Amino acid sequence: MTTATPPRQLHLNVNILHSGFVPSAWRLPGSDPGAFIDVHHYTRVAQIAEAAKFDAVFLADNAAIADQIHLRPITAIEPTILLASMAAATSRIGLIATASTSYNEPYNIARRFASVDHVSAGRAGWNMVTTADLASARNFGRQEVPDHQQRYARAGEFATVVKRLWNSWEDDALVADKATGQFVDAAKVHPILHQGSHFAVHGALTLPRSAQGHPVLVQAGGSADGLQLAAEHAEAVFTASTTLEESLAYANKLRAAVRAAGRPAGSLKVLPGLTTIVGATEAEAVRRRDELVDLIPWEYNVTRLAGILGIAPDRLHADQPLPDHIELPAGGNGNHTFFHATLSAGRRDKLTVRELVRRLAGGGGHRVVVGTPEQIADDLAHWFASGAADGFNLMPDVLPDGLQDFVDGVVPLLQRRGLFRTEYTGSTLREHLGLARPPRH
Amino acid sequence: MTTATPPRQLHLNVNILHSGFVPSAWRLPGSDPGAFIDVHHYTRVAQIAEAAKFDAVFLADNAAIADQIHLRPITAIEPTILLASMAAATSRIGLIATASTSYNEPYNIARRFASVDHVSAGRAGWNMVTTADLASARNFGRQEVPDHQQRYARAGEFATVVKRLWNSWEDDALVADKATGQFVDAAKVHPILHQGSHFAVHGALTLPRSAQGHPVLVQAGGSADGLQLAAEHAEAVFTASTTLEESLAYANKLRAAVRAAGRPAGSLKVLPGLTTIVGATEAEAVRRRDELVDLIPWEYNVTRLAGILGIAPDRLHADQPLPDHIELPAGGNGNHTFFHATLSAGRRDKLTVRELVRRLAGGGGHRVVVGTPEQIADDLAHWFASGAADGFNLMPDVLPDGLQDFVDGVVPLLQRRGLFRTEYTGSTLREHLGLARPPRH
Numbered sequence: 001m002t003t004a005t006p007p008r009q010l011h012l013n014v015n016i017l018h019s020g021f022v023p024s025a026w027r028l029p030g031s032d033p034g035a036f037i038d039v040h041h042y043t044r045v046a047q048i049a050e051a052a053k054f055d056a057v058f059l060a061d062n063a064a065i066a067d068q069i070h071l072r073p074i075t076a077i078e079p080t081i082l083l084a085s086m087a088a089a090t091s092r093i094g095l096i097a098t099a100s101t102s103y104n105e106p107y108n109i110a111r112r113f114a115s116v117d118h119v120s121a122g123r124a125g126w127n128m129v130t131t132a133d134l135a136s137a138r139n140f141g142r143q144e145v146p147d148h149q150q151r152y153a154r155a156g157e158f159a160t161v162v163k164r165l166w167n168s169w170e171d172d173a174l175v176a177d178k179a180t181g182q183f184v185d186a187a188k189v190h191p192i193l194h195q196g197s198h199f200a201v202h203g204a205l206t207l208p209r210s211a212q213g214h215p216v217l218v219q220a221g222g223s224a225d226g227l228q229l230a231a232e233h234a235e236a237v238f239t240a241s242t243t244l245e246e247s248l249a250y251a252n253k254l255r256a257a258v259r260a261a262g263r264p265a266g267s268l269k270v271l272p273g274l275t276t277i278v279g280a281t282e283a284e285a286v287r288r289r290d291e292l293v294d295l296i297p298w299e300y301n302v303t304r305l306a307g308i309l310g311i312a313p314d315r316l317h318a319d320q321p322l323p324d325h326i327e328l329p330a331g332g333n334g335n336h337t338f339f340h341a342t343l344s345a346g347r348r349d350k351l352t353v354r355e356l357v358r359r360l361a362g363g364g365g366h367r368v369v370v371g372t373p374e375q376i377a378d379d380l381a382h383w384f385a386s387g388a389a390d391g392f393n394l395m396p397d398v399l400p401d402g403l404q405d406f407v408d409g410v411v412p413l414l415q416r417r418g419l420f421r422t423e424y425t426g427s428t429l430r431e432h433l434g435l436a437r438p439p440r441h
Numbered sequence: 442m443t444t445a446t447p448p449r450q451l452h453l454n455v456n457i458l459h460s461g462f463v464p465s466a467w468r469l470p471g472s473d474p475g476a477f478i479d480v481h482h483y484t485r486v487a488q489i490a491e492a493a494k495f496d497a498v499f500l501a502d503n504a505a506i507a508d509q510i511h512l513r514p515i516t517a518i519e520p521t522i523l524l525a526s527m528a529a530a531t532s533r534i535g536l537i538a539t540a541s542t543s544y545n546e547p548y549n550i551a552r553r554f555a556s557v558d559h560v561s562a563g564r565a566g567w568n569m570v571t572t573a574d575l576a577s578a579r580n581f582g583r584q585e586v587p588d589h590q591q592r593y594a595r596a597g598e599f600a601t602v603v604k605r606l607w608n609s610w611e612d613d614a615l616v617a618d619k620a621t622g623q624f625v626d627a628a629k630v631h632p633i634l635h636q637g638s639h640f641a642v643h644g645a646l647t648l649p650r651s652a653q654g655h656p657v658l659v660q661a662g663g664s665a666d667g668l669q670l671a672a673e674h675a676e677a678v679f680t681a682s683t684t685l686e687e688s689l690a691y692a693n694k695l696r697a698a699v700r701a702a703g704r705p706a707g708s709l710k711v712l713p714g715l716t717t718i719v720g721a722t723e724a725e726a727v728r729r730r731d732e733l734v735d736l737i738p739w740e741y742n743v744t745r746l747a748g749i750l751g752i753a754p755d756r757l758h759a760d761q762p763l764p765d766h767i768e769l770p771a772g773g774n775g776n777h778t779f780f781h782a783t784l785s786a787g788r789r790d791k792l793t794v795r796e797l798v799r800r801l802a803g804g805g806g807h808r809v810v811v812g813t814p815e816q817i818a819d820d821l822a823h824w825f826a827s828g829a830a831d832g833f834n835l836m837p838d839v840l841p842d843g844l845q846d847f848v849d850g851v852v853p854l855l856q857r858r859g860l861f862r863t864e865y866t867g868s869t870l871r872e873h874l875g876l877a878r879p880p881r882h
Contacts, residue, residue: 033617039560084525119480138643176474202579
């Protein structure tokens, strides 16, 4: 008698970017423009994703108005509050939110995410970001953004402190013996006594470990510093790769760095971001994309693209190609890679600015797949089989409709091919992702 | 035709102190010792309070283990996460939580509470505290507690910034015109451009105003600095008065300070803390109290009382009166007032330490009423009629049972006397408390 090894399956998160990835999503006849501040919008999307057995929802964040709010929604509600709301409305799906290491204190972040982990019975994840925008810096007493290296040095120490706080209680510290009156075995609750260059934190945390040990640590940066941070701390990485080759190279580099940091290779999952636009036929999907993109005010597109290129907006003309003699953004660093590849291809193919903007699907900085459910399932399966991805952080064009299209069309195909679960086998985020419950040290 | 003025009614909050106010509450046969980290415990208590038409739930907080955790539960889960959970499980009751002005950034606090206000459709309140304990200071890079004046200077500027952020959007800033593509009228979203001695915050907030304008601002300190802070900013004050005379004097001082700050007197509600121990007869209620207090490990009582008195624990003996020649804590500053009054009376009556501890009901620092529903209703009505209280922040001995006893026994009596609502007339916390929706400036 032999025991079959369970087949390797891919992981799916849905990134709930308010009304959807495409900046005009709120303008569709079926969209509620108030969705970005409506908790029911978020819980509804989470319930659709849970019914489809997704691993997790994912919330981006910015503690500032960091986009052209006169033309599109922003991340408005503080995302751990939304996670708690979604925890109450679901029972199995994982709950990941973003929080900045530059504009928070590690004790507060450790406690907040551990709290979400407790109220959700072990379904929380923290996506740590260092926050590169000036608008955020200005809300926290700074006139400029701390430089990249400084931000990542702080982030590394921040993550260390947070993990030590999450592990400050031994698993059997809570005694609760009504007969003797002993509530906690204080010898099993350990102050962390951290003294570093950025933080001094005595500890312990106010909370025991959770059903999954502690929240899953997610990271999103693609720079050299980001890779090192991920190698040391992250259990899932949300990447921004455009081509399979590039994603595979990056995933392998990441896996090697994880091993070099003394961790098992399987302890980190690579989840590229992916915008999906689903149609019954390829032509319908492309038409849907073009209509959506054409519904973005031109001012938005031009401002956004000019910003990426570092040029004045008036140098861009809708029906002309990109001006000659401008430098494209360098690759190799998160979203920039995506822009570099798309803009290079655009220049090669002599696309007009309007055509380019369509390819960028509004310029959010992630790969866009446009097609039938079969085409999208093939794409996912190909990336997954090659090792370029352990799964995907999906950013549907429009929410909830684009997610519903994906769930109805693509998920059954993935399930039929044995690539995606048909039922949850675990109850924690860590179990969904195939990550071990971390030991205390 | 005349319009009847609605009768003045009192306000009731329940302070959800994990298993209950008395430190031994977790040891009762019916108590779940894991309640302090069980979200369902909190939502159940909130639902009982909502069924009884309470104004709000209230959550204390400490971002540190600040009590003898080997003997009793602590405030463990970060309270805004619990508010979001309770928001999902209720529809009308207000939701107030505590957060520190010393160990947070105003942008984060403004955003977090505004987020709770949005997910609860206008039911949030923020209890601002300056955090006086050393354990908290040590979790945020400090080796000692910042001094009182320093903490209150920061708190005053903190509150100013938070309120300006809450008001940074005009009420009609969100346009969401699908036809034109205008999402927000950016001219109606105002950076606050705050430059102060403690903070520099550009703004605006990521969120529009809520159904109630912005969260209700609650304050709890009884010192001179605390009074000034309340007079300028607070809309409800959680006080710790022991006698009616003292409470009335304090309430009048507070109301005068509010007027002096240019605000209408009714714009601040005085809500003394009150621990309730309900019995079918007075003797049964006293027996319940004594049994509960006697279930607290003696080590806890001695450590706590010695801490209040500033003496070594070995100077206290259960069956002897307080030692002579020790100074009682001075009155006039929050919980200290309660201790001063109770300890003075104890010395006068030559109570033993054990009897004193019973009167303190475990030493949590608030007035304790022990009696039948009629006696408790009389007490509340008397305080309310005299002007010493606009309502009460109730701290039932045991949760949820002690709240259920209050709701079943005391609430109907108050309702019969016309002193408490029998149905919600509004849907926001501000409406429950009879506070006007604040203008933007």
